[in-house]
Amino acid sequence: MVMTTEEIAEEIKDQIFFKSFSRDLLLDICSMMRLVEFKAGECLVVEGLENKSRYYLRQGSVEISQDGEFLNECSQTGEVFGEISAIQSSLSLVTIKSLSDSNFFAIQTDDFSKFQSVKKEHLRCLLLQEYCYILLIRFESKLEKAQLFEIQNGELYEAQKSLKMSYGVRVLLVEPNKKQQIPILMALGGTNVKLDVVRNVDFGRKFLQSNKYNLVLAAESCVEFLREVQQKHPGVCPVLLTGRNIHKVLQVLDKNRFVSHLISREADDQAGTTRYVLSSLGKLINNDRFGIDKYLQPGVEIQTKTVQGSAHRKELRDEMLQYFRKMGIRSTILDQANLVAEEMLMNAIYDAPVDLQGVSLFNHLSRKNEVVLEPNQYAKFNYASDGRFIVISVADPFGALTKDVVIDYLRTCSEGQGGSLNADKGGAGWGLYQTIENSDLTVFNVKKGVCSEIISLFNTDGKKRESLPSFHYFFS
DSSP: OOOOHHHHHHHHTTSTTTTTSOHHHHHHHHTTOEEEEEOTTOEEEOTTSBOOEEEEEEESOEEEEETTEEEEEEOOTTOEESHHHHHHTOBOSSEEEESSSEEEEEEEGGGGGGSOHHHHHHHHHHHHHHHHHHHHHHHHHHHHHHHHHHHHHHHHHHHHHHHHTOTTOEEEEEOSOHHHHHHHHHHHHTSSOEEEEESSHHHHHHHHHHSOOSEEEEEGGGHHHHHHHHHHOTTSEEEEEEOSOHHHHHHHHHHOTTOOEEEEOOTTOHHHHHHHHHHHHHHHHTTOOOOGGGGSOTTOOOEEEEEOBGGGHHHHHHHHHHHHHHTTOOHHHHHHHHHHHHHHHHIIIIISOBOTTSOBSSTTSOTTSOOBOOGGGOEEEEEEEOSSEEEEEEEESSOOOOHHHHHHHHHHHHTTOTTTTOTTSSSOSOHHHHHHHTSSEEEEEEETTTEEEEEEEEETTOOOOOSOOEEEEEEO
16 A cells, blocks of 8 residues: 555644644655555564664554563554664664554654755754653653552552462463463462463463462463363362453353353553452462452451341442542442442342242342341441442352353343343342443352352542453352
């Protein structure tokens, strides 16, 4: 594909680096640009080699690495690469590789010699301005990450402490995507847990034959390997790692219902994923699965209320809302928490109670019918906030929630068929789906016949959620 100077100018004129260019100067610099393409796996810039090109991403994505270690992944149109080594005429400090078939607008450093001296000086000033802007943006990004890391470092340290006594614990990770390996490495790096990482199932089988593992973690693309682990190594705990897209996750779970432990993660949120992975692995390794304290900073006071029946639902929710309002939590977040709390409470009152034969006691009733629980049927309603998240949960003493119920209810609701499974029941079947849709993360902890706990987390910063809601579950 060949583009004219005018076509290139029209395409890039509104990009942040070129907004300050006059029309004439923009056309001058576009006259030097050429459209270049790189296949997936090809390198634009190679660490340690001279680079004389500046690349402006048009379509595709790239990976940046140093010393063989992953640094970043970029897919933002207009992002510039190679500008530092090109300006300084120095060897490149990083390798930039195309992750997909990508194309760029490229400018050769030598082309600037074609400019008249006056224009050249003006252009040089603008490019230096661009260079400073790039550094500022990248510095601000690093600073923000550093501040977040400082906050989370204390949490990770406390969570890792619980694993530091885990001598002899060994974990195998089967993950083809190097970027997705990083949160697991970070989570277990400060513990005494031995972590082995392989990138495919064949190596996973070899490692499993040679070593004794407590946990095996595998990406959803390797879910069949987890089935082998469960069938051939009954003493090993298999854990599925998925993305956050609930629709894709449900498709995988629907075909692989043997999975009892699920952790979702997000490649672009390494800090958050590290935190959740560490909490989850700590629960499994220490066999301590219940409680919202695992998702809060240490020392946070947790409010615990007893759920005695349907008539007290509003009172319990009002107390929770009043508590969070005093902390300055935004009303939009509280509206979501209120809706989720109502769904959790109705589940604990109407759906969870069963008799000794496992038959539901109140599920057939309309949610308008009052239910009074016996003392041995009381549930616990917990909530707290550490400033960054508010966390709420309801735990019942029955442990009757099953994987099939979670998968089937979520699947039918996501397909717009909510209620199709509830012909003989009082609820419409939307409760679990509404809980996940309105939370940033939902966690299901179930020990059969003992306890079912649903935990929901809400980010308190008030920012529009950019990623899909997600859920974890742990069944035993």
